Amino acid sequence: MGAAKKVALGEPAGGVPGRWCSSCTASLPLTLRWLRADFRCELCPPPPPHVPLSFGPLAPRSSASKCHASTFADTEPQLDQDAKACCSLCAGALQDEEGPLCCPHPGCPLRAHMICLAEEFLQEEPGQLLPLEGQCPGCKNSLLWGDLICLCRMGTEEEEEEDLESEEEHWTDMLET
Template identity: 35%
Template sequence: MTDGEVVEDFYGVYLLLCTNPKYRGRTYIGFTVDPNRRIKQHNRGVRAGGAHRTSNRGPWEMVLIIHGFPNDISALRFEWAWQHPERSRRLREVGKKKARELRYDFCLRILANMLRTRPWARLPLTVRWLQQQYIKEFPAGLEPPIHMPVAYGPVKPARVKATPSHGSEEIECLEICSICGETVKKTDVMRCLASSCALACHIICLAKYMLKDEGTGMLLPVEGPCPACGINLLWGDVVRLKRGCYQCQDETQEDHWADFLSQVT
């Protein structure tokens, strides 16, 4: 898992599967900002930073990871609900593990329901299978929402670049927001997926614009029209573009999601 797609602002919740014949079929759900380092820790034991539940029970395979969370708090809440569906008020209808149901299949069934349950159903998440031999289809009617792509293969977080020193390098290029008319920093700008579109706007302005026909009470849109060219955009695709999942970026991306949520609530 050392090579793979580079993702900015990586927060992931993963599923481990034990391949040790003595403990075969056991699973473990956890949170990480570096999946390649984390799987090594699990297989090396507690002294290397692994969890007590996985120590001396390996080898373990990291088979699936959900990433694209706005911050670590959001990912940790998702992790807790996935680990404790019986205690989560949002997952009460999922039901308990069936008598002949494999633990691995039960974990996937919980996940399938979570991805279609608010608040997680509106997040720009990516479902990524890391090990081909363990891929399974989601139950009919419980497929991930259209704005959540299913990806395959390894992934690694982008390295954080050093903050530039004081001086001319600190001067940021400003653009004009296409919606509110105020200036927006180049590192903060949201753009359209169409390469010919000149859209440049604040994340909050774009979210409010796309939410204008969805009524009140929503914090994040799922999809909506581009204010500049009018094409329909999936919110998750726009966010992934900004975070560098579709193109290289020169500047270090900061996590603006916590600020966004605090301003629209």
């Protein structure tokens, strides 16, 4: 990756060299992903705490769904088949098509409507349209809103059939170094 491209990456959305635009990035659930290790560079200044760094190519969706299912196997409360799942915040019924948000921390019983948890998180940020992060009402751990939505989407997608994508060359292998 050319030096100019790396400099541009260090000037995200604000146009001021060396400074992250807090008003621009604060309202977006961003993740900075280095697809290839040889493209990685140190950013000065580093991204703000709500912009996590990730490495490597994205996992295929079918693998991500399987990963999500195994991640939450121990965290979701076991319900009787006759019992209806209820939102931890409003005690209303959780409909299957809504895909409740669940805390990813082991042992946390939180299952909530998306709107209920958003309203809970926005109490700390009343001027925002979308929450950025908040404290889990169940276990009191800090959660990034973008991570919760990503996990929710993975959990509600139907399992895709195994395709030949894993056998094909990944597009990042074709990038020039």
